[in-house]
Amino acid sequence: MADRPIRALVAKVGLDGHDRGAKVIARALRDAGMEVIYTGLRQTPEQVVEAALQEDVQVVGLSSLSGAHMQLFPPVVELLRAKGGYDILVIGGGVIPEEDIPYLKEAGITEIFGPGTPTTRIVEYIREHVS
Amino acid sequence: MFDRDYVQQLEQKQAEWEQRVAKEIEKRPERKKEFTTDSGIGIERAYTPVNIGAKDYERDLGFPGEYPFTRGVQSTMYRGRLWTMRQYAGFGTAEETNQRFKYLLEQGQTGLSVAFDLPTQIGYDSDHPLARGEVGRVGVAINSLEDMEILFDGIPLDRVSTSMTINAPAAVLLAMYIAVAEKQGVPADKLDGTIQNDILKEYVARGTYIFPPRTSMRLVTDIFAYCAKNVPKWNTISISGYHIREAGSTAAQEIAFTLADGIAYVEAAREAGLEVDEFAPRLSFFFNAHVNFFEEVAKFRAARRLWARIMKERFGAKNPRSQMLRFHTQTAGCSLTAQQPEVNIMRVAFQALSAVLGGTQSLHTNSFDEALALPSENAVRIALRTQQVIGYEIGVTDTVDPLGGSYFIEALTDALETEAQEYLERIDATGGAVKSIELGFMQQEIQESAYRYQKAIESGEKMVIGVNKFQMQEDTRPALLRLDPAIAERQVERLARLREKRDAGRVAAVLQRLREAAVGTDPLMPVILEAVRAYATLGEICGVLREVFGEYKAEQVV
Numbered sequence: 001m002a003d004r005p006i007r008a009l010v011a012k013v014g015l016d017g018h019d020r021g022a023k024v025i026a027r028a029l030r031d032a033g034m035e036v037i038y039t040g041l042r043q044t045p046e047q048v049v050e051a052a053l054q055e056d057v058q059v060v061g062l063s064s065l066s067g068a069h070m071q072l073f074p075p076v077v078e079l080l081r082a083k084g085g086y087d088i089l090v091i092g093g094g095v096i097p098e099e100d101i102p103y104l105k106e107a108g109i110t111e112i113f114g115p116g117t118p119t120t121r122i123v124e125y126i127r128e129h130v131s
Numbered sequence: 132m133f134d135r136d137y138v139q140q141l142e143q144k145q146a147e148w149e150q151r152v153a154k155e156i157e158k159r160p161e162r163k164k165e166f167t168t169d170s171g172i173g174i175e176r177a178y179t180p181v182n183i184g185a186k187d188y189e190r191d192l193g194f195p196g197e198y199p200f201t202r203g204v205q206s207t208m209y210r211g212r213l214w215t216m217r218q219y220a221g222f223g224t225a226e227e228t229n230q231r232f233k234y235l236l237e238q239g240q241t242g243l244s245v246a247f248d249l250p251t252q253i254g255y256d257s258d259h260p261l262a263r264g265e266v267g268r269v270g271v272a273i274n275s276l277e278d279m280e281i282l283f284d285g286i287p288l289d290r291v292s293t294s295m296t297i298n299a300p301a302a303v304l305l306a307m308y309i310a311v312a313e314k315q316g317v318p319a320d321k322l323d324g325t326i327q328n329d330i331l332k333e334y335v336a337r338g339t340y341i342f343p344p345r346t347s348m349r350l351v352t353d354i355f356a357y358c359a360k361n362v363p364k365w366n367t368i369s370i371s372g373y374h375i376r377e378a379g380s381t382a383a384q385e386i387a388f389t390l391a392d393g394i395a396y397v398e399a400a401r402e403a404g405l406e407v408d409e410f411a412p413r414l415s416f417f418f419n420a421h422v423n424f425f426e427e428v429a430k431f432r433a434a435r436r437l438w439a440r441i442m443k444e445r446f447g448a449k450n451p452r453s454q455m456l457r458f459h460t461q462t463a464g465c466s467l468t469a470q471q472p473e474v475n476i477m478r479v480a481f482q483a484l485s486a487v488l489g490g491t492q493s494l495h496t497n498s499f500d501e502a503l504a505l506p507s508e509n510a511v512r513i514a515l516r517t518q519q520v521i522g523y524e525i526g527v528t529d530t531v532d533p534l535g536g537s538y539f540i541e542a543l544t545d546a547l548e549t550e551a552q553e554y555l556e557r558i559d560a561t562g563g564a565v566k567s568i569e570l571g572f573m574q575q576e577i578q579e580s581a582y583r584y585q586k587a588i589e590s591g592e593k594m595v596i597g598v599n600k601f602q603m604q605e606d607t608r609p610a611l612l613r614l615d616p617a618i619a620e621r622q623v624e625r626l627a628r629l630r631e632k633r634d635a636g637r638v639a640a641v642l643q644r645l646r647e648a649a650v651g652t653d654p655l656m657p658v659i660l661e662a663v664r665a666y667a668t669l670g671e672i673c674g675v676l677r678e679v680f681g682e683y684k685a686e687q688v689v
Contacts (some may be wrong), residue, residue, distance in 0.1 A: 014263075014264060015250060015252075015265050017333075017337050020581050023582075023689050024379075024581055027582050039687070040685055042261070044261070066265060067614070068268055069264075072251055072263070072265030073263045095502065097611055098503075102526075115469040116468055116470050118583065
């Protein structure tokens with residue numbers, strides 16, 4: 001297999017400082033053979049998109065536990081598409097009520113992984129959906 | 132605690148017993164090859180006087196309310212008065228939170244605990260571009276004294292104690308609280324409460340820092356000095372292991388990193404010219420009550436003993452109040468599951484019980500729906516009732532430290548103390564807590580533990596009911612609290628009106644004085660108090676300090 005490894009950006013959007021989950025997922029993706037960049041805290045959607053394009057990633061994982069996901073996740077997809085990142089997969093996680101999920105999916109966040117999701121499921125999902 | 136000859140005889144008999152048991156196990160193996168606590172401390176089949184034979188009752192346990200306070204900081208503990216039942220609450224604007232506070236007080240809660248939204252915690256007003264999506268989310272938005280007046284409307288501040296989870300801008304929110312009290316006619320020396328004000332753990336685990344560590348320490352000690360003179364009943368800091376544990380640390384790391392931060396504050400205050408017994412009685416702590424029941428009970432006891440020894444032996448504190456580790460506890464947010472959320476009610480009850488058996492001074496019990504959203508009123512009521520059942524129904528409050536003397540609990544208390552002590556020595560050798568944080572040592576250790584814990588869940592080695600064991604298809608979901616999306620707009624409008632109507636000249640002048648004090652070495656609290664009285668906003672005050680002190684940027688290592 002001479003395939004180049006999947007490149008992933010794990011991003012904390014908004015002001016929320018809970019990054020245990022984001023860091024655990026970054027580690028799990030790396031252990032699964034992906035190249036992972038973690039943005040650190042307090043990123044705006046604009047900063048996330050810039051990092052995603054600059055680092056040439058195939059998947060962006062967004063994390064928010066503060067309830068700001070409805071305002072902060074959709075602009076990431078919008079800006080990515082506007083700047084030419086058409087094929088970049090965008091997924092999300094955190095404390096996200098089930099009734100918010102249809103809206104987020106509509107906005108182009110293709111999957112939401114809530115608390116209790118095994119990291120292996122996220123790895124499989126990314127492998128299946130990255131083009 | 133036992134005669135040496137007796138322990139020796141017993142050791143012999145115990146070895147024989149183990150041999151008899153080994154034969155039985157060949158036929159009927161135990162459930163696991165090795166038993167450990169969640170933090171990886173080995174657990175023996177049974178504990179006997181052999182495990183604690185070397186302990187000296189007076190030296191290592193002592194009587195309740197006496198050094199080294201292993202059994203509790205008060206002599207009568209809950210026979211005298213129960214812990215303060217204090218539910219952390221705040222969302223939306225000051226009006227909504229004021230209503231929730233009044234509801235909780237009517238339900239028998241005995242103290243208030245304010246949750247601020249993230250922009251407030253990071254020193255931004257609600258109209259700042261970075262506040263997008265976050266206004267009123269995880270707490271209440273407070274921009275100015277005007278919001279604070281609404282928050283405490285109808286709540287007499289001389290009759291309630293208030294805890295505020297605020298760190299980087301703690302001085303500003305404390306100043307607002309003092310100013311509201313003034314308007315109610317309550318002098319500052321009558322105020323009772325706590326500000327978290329623990330900036331070090333923000334860099335380690337919680338993330339709501341603003342300024343770099345060393346300038347932040349100036350603000351912390353500035354508050355110590357101001358309160359020692361003017362707000363003597365106020366707990367000037369709540370040194371927090373809670374978030375360190377939530378970020379994934381083990382129990383021993385929680386004790387060690389928290390006490391290491393505590394040591395750094397004591398040293399900083401002494402360098403600022405304060406005497407240890409002048410400020411140390413007002414230091415308070417905040418711990419997590421996690422899922423491994425006995426380990427948690429032992430953790431609280433070990434932390435108390437270790438801190439008492441540090442204060443007495445290392446810092447020469449003479450006042451017993453300086454040696455007492457008084458603490459608030461919150462049940463473990465990270466243990467709550469989104470799956471079968473009602474089961475969280477049980478988890479919270481066991482965690483709360485461990486805090487009570489560990490001798491907590493105040494307690495927050497989490498609501499069962501918090502892995503899904505902000506807690507609903509119904510879920511908060513059940514959480515509070517859980518404390519009331521423990522306090523009033525089941526009899527665990529009738530004697531002090533009921534688990535004291537248990538062979539297992541005492542052995543576990545020792546094991547945790549020893550492991551924490553080893554970490555403290557490593558941190559000292561590195562140059563202390565501030566240096567360790569700058570080098571990322573604590574952060575790295577916590578991340579390792581967090582990853583190990585996750586792996587243990589995924590391999591099934593660690594069971595979480597409803598998540599990796601006894602799962603089921605779920606169709607019904609509890610009714611969740613939904614925030615009105617217009618909250619942010621309303622808050623921004625109120626802020627705009629405030630900027631119109633206040634005396635702009637007075638605000639500009641006081642902000643200039645603040646800048647001068649920050650550049651120099653003058654105390655900051657008195658100027659900040661003047662600024663909030665003039666209705667300068669939190670964002671404006673922190674903005675001036677940002678310009679002078681700069682902002683912290685975290686190194687990212689994963």
